[in-house]
Amino acid sequence: MLYRENGQFKTSYAADQQIFAIAQDRWAILAIIVFALVGVPLLVDEYLFRAILIPFLILSLAALGVNILVGYCGQITLGAGAFMAVGAYAAYNFHIRIDGLPLLVSFLLGGCTAAAVGIVFGIPSLRVRGLYLAVATLAAQFFTDWVFLRVPWFTNNASSGSVSVANLQILSWRIETPVDKYLLCLTILVVFALLAKNMTRCAIGRQWMAIRDMDVAAEVIGIRPLFAKLSAFAVSSFFVGTAGALWGFVHLASWEPAAFSVDRSFQLLFMVIIGGLGSIMGSFFGAAFIVILPIALNQFLPAIGSVFGVSISTAGVSHAELIIFGALIIFFLIKEPHGIARMWSTGKEKLRLWPFPH
Amino acid sequence: MSREFGELILDLQNVSLAFGGVKALTDISFDVREHEIRAIIGPNGAGKSSMLNVINGVYRPQQGEIILRGQHFTRMNPYKAACAGISRTFQNIALFKGMSVIDNLMTGRNLKIRSNLLQQAFWWGPARREELAHRARVEEVIDFLEIQHIRKTPVGRLPYGLQKRVDLGRALAMEPSILLLDEPMAGMNVEEKQDMCRFILDVNDQFGTTIVLIEHDMGVVMDISDRVVVLDYGRKIGDGVPDAVRTNPEVISAYLGASH
CATH class of the missing domain: 3.40.50.300 (P-loop containing nucleotide triphosphate hydrolases)
Structure with missing residues (x-):
């Protein structure tokens, strides 16, 4: 009954083209952002920040990037982990080699480097598509694994092969506590999500979707596949690369190439498939599902077991976690192949009419 | 005649x-x-x-x-x-199935878009103004083809006859x-x-x-x-x-x- 748009008349195209066209949505999203900025730091303990919230925010950013490429432009990629690695190592090199370079600039330059590498590895998309393209982008994965392991320059000749950063600082704000890190990631994520939303509702987003849905018709209308596909690779890799820089600098603080292995690429791809291809919201749902659910299961399984008088061993918990997690993925994909985002929007449609059936 | x-x-x-x-x-x-x-x-x-x-x-x-x-x-x-x-329609409808009717017609305006990617990402003045101006032109096509009631529907859900009409609309949006x-x-x-x-x-x-x-x-x-x-x-x-x-x-x- 509360979620109604009765009486909200649009009298201009500007009002009709808002991101959140329904007033209740605008208030809800504002409330969520304010709560995340002010409420969460007061309520949540340090473990939750470290183990759940910060990884969730950073992987949401990466999933957003992957969704631009896979969900909006329809180019399947298995190279997301590689672009994260490029972003992280490029930001690291900018950070240590240029004295006094502001931290945020290092992140963005890391993102830009990833975008450039993304364009190079996106070139095969002009010729091959679908699964073949996925295999071609795997090349990026193996290439970066090799480069960052074998070329010592990129790791500043670190003998152990792992690199580390310390004393992060933006202007006079020292980023030390998990709360600081959380706020930094949250701010960057909100800004980037807004940029992504703007792009997808503008001409460039329509070009991507046109290429995804029917490339011959798109060409006939005057869309150049070269520009549309490579710009999707660039923007996507920029997002993923920035997320990689955050993952290295803020979440891990010290890392080696294994942190960005092919597992990460698969994880990101699963996030956008489960969350919802071609949906900004879906990227967040997918990241939440994959980051939070295993940990939540891990915490709650013993509790549930004890209710039924069963004590579950630690190993049993971790096995059961995998089983339930897998089953849930299958359940979601059968129930709604278009992902959680579609369930969400169907739910909202129903809510608009509730309690009436039509 | x-x-x-x-x-x-x-x-x-x-x-x-x-x-x-x-x-x-x-x-x-x-x-x-x-x-x-x-x-x-x-x-x-x-x-x-x-x-x-x-x-x-x-x-x-x-x-x-x-x-x-x-x-x-x-x-x-x-x-x-x-x-x-030169614009065209297709024999076996080649619409962009995942997009709404409006977005399909807006792709027809693609060649007339002048703002660049950065302006669009920031919803910066020129990009926003352009978006509104093209929307107004697209609405004229929508009025012409009498498809106002379906403007926000994803085209994949439309019946065949209306899809044909949207296909014509997309071609017309190119002027x-x-x-x-x-x-x-x-x-x-x-x-x-x-x-x-x-x-x-x-x-x-x-x-x-x-x-x-x-x-x-x-x-x-x-x-x-x-x-x-x-x-x-x-x-x-x-x-x-x-x-x-x-x-x-x-x-x-x-x-x-x-x-x-």
């Missing part, structure tokens, strides 16, 4: 197209005058769709030339054709000077056909758009077109005003059939 035609706008000279050993078009020449409705007819596999694909550069003919407003093109490509003001229609009435019922005829005639009349049309419904073709080209097995077997084509013995034996 006397109709005024302008200059020669599109001229195809000795076009031949083959796929390996299969000859789709053999030495075909015909022209299109400004503001006219030009029909291409012929039995299945005669090369009608290939003809349209040659005109807007999807296929490259091995021989022949396309002269568009006095400009010679031996190698046309879809982008050049779109820039030159083309030449509109290629590939079987705009295939699979439609009588009422939908009547609507579609009305739209085609109105486009031709109000915007002065030149129309090249492929259609199998002979009643429609003979009624609305100014001149008709007949193809059979990739060859041109007839060309002229509807009445002349109707009585051409070669056309009758290949396609129309004798009246009983």
